[in-house]
Amino acid sequence: MHLIGELAAILATALFIFALHWMGDPKTARRGVFAGVTGMTVAILATWIQPEIVHHAWIFLAIIAGFAVGIPLSRVPLTAVPQRTALSHAFGGLAAGLVGTAEYFLWVGEHSAQLTPFRMGALVVEVILGFLTFTGSLMAAGKLQEVRWIPQRPVTYPGQNFVNLGVLGLAAALGVVLVLHPTAAWSGQVFIAIAALALIFGVLLIIPIGGADMPTVISILNAYAGLAAVAMGFVLDSKLLVTAGALDGSSGLILSIIMCKAMNRSFTNVLFGAFGKAQPAVAAGEQKEWKQESVEGAAQLLEQARSVVIIPGYGMAVAQAQHKVRELYDALTKRGVTVKFAIHPVAGRMPGHMNVLLAEANIPYSALVEMDEINPEMPQCDVALVLGANDVVNPAARYAKSTPIYGMPIIDADKAKTVLAVKRSKNPGFAGIDNELYSLDNTWMLFGDAKAVLGDLVKQFGSGGIH
Amino acid sequence: MNDFSSVLFVFVLATFIGLGVIRRVSRLLYTPLMSLTNAISAIAVVGSIVVTGADHPLTIRILGAVALFASMTNIVSGFMITDRMLKMFKKQ
Numbered sequence: 401m402h403l404i405g406e407l408a409a410i411l412a413t414a415l416f417i418f419a420l421h422w423m424g425d426p427k428t429a430r431r432g433v434f435a436g437v438t439g440m441t442v443a444i445l446a447t448w449i450q451p452e453i454v455h456h457a458w459i460f461l462a463i464i465a466g467f468a469v470g471i472p473l474s475r476v477p478l479t480a481v482p483q484r485t486a487l488s489h490a491f492g493g494l495a496a497g498l499v500g501t502a503e504y505f506l507w508v509g510e511h512s513a514q515l516t517p518f519r520m521g522a523l524v525v526e527v528i529l530g531f532l533t534f535t536g537s538l539m540a541a542g543k544l545q546e547v548r549w550i551p552q553r554p555v556t557y558p559g560q561n562f563v564n565l566g567v568l569g570l571a572a573a574l575g576v577v578l579v580l581h582p583t584a585a586w587s588g589q590v591f592i593a594i595a596a597l598a599l600i601f602g603v604l605l606i607i608p609i610g611g612a613d614m615p616t617v618i619s620i621l622n623a624y625a626g627l628a629a630v631a632m633g634f635v636l637d638s639k640l641l642v643t644a645g646a647l648d649g650s651s652g653l654i655l656s657i658i659m660c661k662a663m664n665r666s667f668t669n670v671l672f673g674a675f676g677k678a679q680p681a682v683a684a685g686e687q688k689e690w691k692q693e694s695v696e697g698a699a700q701l702l703e704q705a706r707s708v709v710i711i712p713g714y715g716m717a718v719a720q721a722q723h724k725v726r727e728l729y730d731a732l733t734k735r736g737v738t739v740k741f742a743i744h745p746v747a748g749r750m751p752g753h754m755n756v757l758l759a760e761a762n763i764p765y766s767a768l769v770e771m772d773e774i775n776p777e778m779p780q781c782d783v784a785l786v787l788g789a790n791d792v793v794n795p796a797a798r799y800a801k802s803t804p805i806y807g808m809p810i811i812d813a814d815k816a817k818t819v820l821a822v823k824r825s826k827n828p829g830f831a832g833i834d835n836e837l838y839s840l841d842n843t844w845m846l847f848g849d850a851k852a853v854l855g856d857l858v859k860q861f862g863s864g865g866i867h
Numbered sequence: 868m869n870d871f872s873s874v875l876f877v878f879v880l881a882t883f884i885g886l887g888v889i890r891r892v893s894r895l896l897y898t899p900l901m902s903l904t905n906a907i908s909a910i911a912v913v914g915s916i917v918v919t920g921a922d923h924p925l926t927i928r929i930l931g932a933v934a935l936f937a938s939m940t941n942i943v944s945g946f947m948i949t950d951r952m953l954k955m956f957k958k959q
Contacts, residue, residue: 412910416910417884417888419907420885420888420900420903420907423892423893423900423903424891424892424893425893426893426895426896426953426956426958429896429953429956430950430953430954432903432949433903433949433950433953436903436907436949437946439907440906440909440910440942440946443910443912443913444912444913444916447913447916447917448916448920450917452917452920452921452922453916453917453920453921454920454921454922455919455920455921455922456920458919458920458928458931458932459916459919459920459935462915462919462933462936462939463935465936465939465940466935466936466939466940466942466943467939467943469936469944470939470940470942470943470944470947471943471944471947473940473943473944474944474945474947474948474951475947475951476948481898481902481948484948485898485901485905488905488940488941488944488945489905491909491937491938491940491941492905492908492909492911492937492938492941494933494934494937495909495912495915495934495935495937495938495941496934498931498933498934498937499914499915499918499930499931499934502918502923502927502931502934503918505926506918506923506924506927518871519871618901619901622901622904622905625905625908626908629908629910629911630878632911633878634875634878636914636917637870637871637874638874638913638914639873639874639877640910641910641911641913641914642874642877642878643878643881644907644908644910645908645911646878646881646882646885647881647884647885647889647904648904648905648907648908649882649885649908650882650885650886650889651885651889651892651900651901652901653886654886654889654890655897655901750897750898750901751897751898751900751901752894752895752896752897752898752899752901753898755896755897755898755956756898756899756952756955759952759955759957760952760955762955762957764957764958764959765895765957765958766958766959768895770894
């Protein structure tokens with residue numbers, strides 16, 4: 401029986417690595433899911449048939465409940481994928497925290513010899529990471545879902561970082577105490593105190609974070625969830641858990657690094673910098689005039705262009721405009737216009753968010769181009785259509801040192817011959833920074849909901865307007 | 868102690884493999900990548916199966932059953948939504 405378990409673990413590990421390998425190309429990616437499901441099934445069955453498992457009904461019921469919640473969660477609209485992802489990080493953290501708690505009280509009661517310093521240390525790490533990921537991810541999911549009682553705007557107060565680090569530091573200090581005295585009469589209370597502090601820390605960590613930082617924060621929470629699984633692997637002495645957790649953790653780490661680079665910020669700055677902190681309005685008096693364009697005029701500009709680059713942002717997701725984008729894409733390509741999409745790494749609320757939405761609308765992925773590839777082509781582009789993107793196309797990022805977006809790599813929309821910007825209102829963007837792109841000589845504004853504006857544009861191409 | 872050093876060894880190697888493999892993942896697929904790795908790390912389910920199913924005190928088994936439910940939710944929704952998203956990526 402033990403041998404079956406070992407072999408199953410090795411097989412599952414290999415399948416998981418292949419699953420990620422196949423994600424290298426959209427053509428092979430679906431094979432990755434199959435490999436993952438197979439690996440998981442093998443591992444679950446091999447564990448279930450071990451002789452010490454006697455309460456089969458319990459396992460069965462919990463699995464059924466998992467399916468009952470998991471299936472609806474997999475069918476959410478794609479605009480809600482960021483909050484689903486945050487929620488799944490929360491579940492991952494919760495599972496690690498609970499298993500850690502169960503193992504500790506099991507060992508402290510019956511097999512205290514098991515609680516070696518190394519294992520006790522791993523348990524503390526597992527519980528801290530697990531529970532802080534749980535509440536942190538729940539907060540992030542709540543912010544993304546715009547739950548009413550969770551403030552959307554970053555909440556900051558004086559001494560915030562001091563409080564946060566104090567809570568985490570206290571949990572870590574209690575952890576050290578527990579490693580030194582794992583089975584003292586008061587150790588159980590210390591353990592519970594650590595878990596409670598971790599739960600509080602998760603909430604405190606996320607309240608100062610605003611929407612534009614979500615891609616980075618979701619990636620960091622992903623890394624934490626993976627590391628919690630690794631710590632569980634150390635506790636249970638399971639190489640399979642350690643490997644799978646390390647794969648998840650390294651994925652979260654790489655994505656976090658990419659997101660941070662795309663915002664020109666450091667990890668610590670994202671977590672402790674409070675991006676959304678109200679910036680003093682930069683020279684509010686001298687806002688330049690924005691020129692407005694009519695839908696007819698915009699349609700004419702697009703019609704006459706040879707190449708159009710569409711730059712989508714979170715506004716496109718909010719307006720659910722991706723299907724209208726597809727109609728515009730069809731109308732333009734039918735007329736011989738080359739249409740490409742310029743994707744900024746942090747556009748949207750999670751890594752890859754724009755790609756998934758556009759793929760849902762049946763836009764071929766060969767038309768989705770990364771920022772670094774599209775920027776050299778921008779001077780040849782006839783019309784850049786900015787669709788609900790703001791900070792990622794703000795030329796101020798190149799030189800305005802006083803703004804929080806300074807140094808952030810941007811899509812060079814301003815270099816296109818003409819810029820059409822679709823914007824819901826005349827308010828400044830997330831960080832409260834004026835976007836100079838809108839007042840350039842070659843920029844024309846289209847005010848309105850992205851979906852409605854695009855619908856009107858498409859109509860121009862359809863019946864009558866332009867032939 | 869010997870056990871732990873071998874697990875630590877596996878951790879270091881797995882991290883290197885992870886970094887190498889993830890670096891090559893298509894940038895188009897970062898969202899499905901996150902849901903896939905999330906489902907994979909829900910392998911923590913094996914830990915919860917043992918806690919839930921072995922002959923432990925009731926409170927321990929309840930903790931295990933909740934953890935098992937949470938992991939299972941991640942496995943089911945993670946793999947299913949990954950596949951649903953990947954199906955949408957078409958070259959032409």
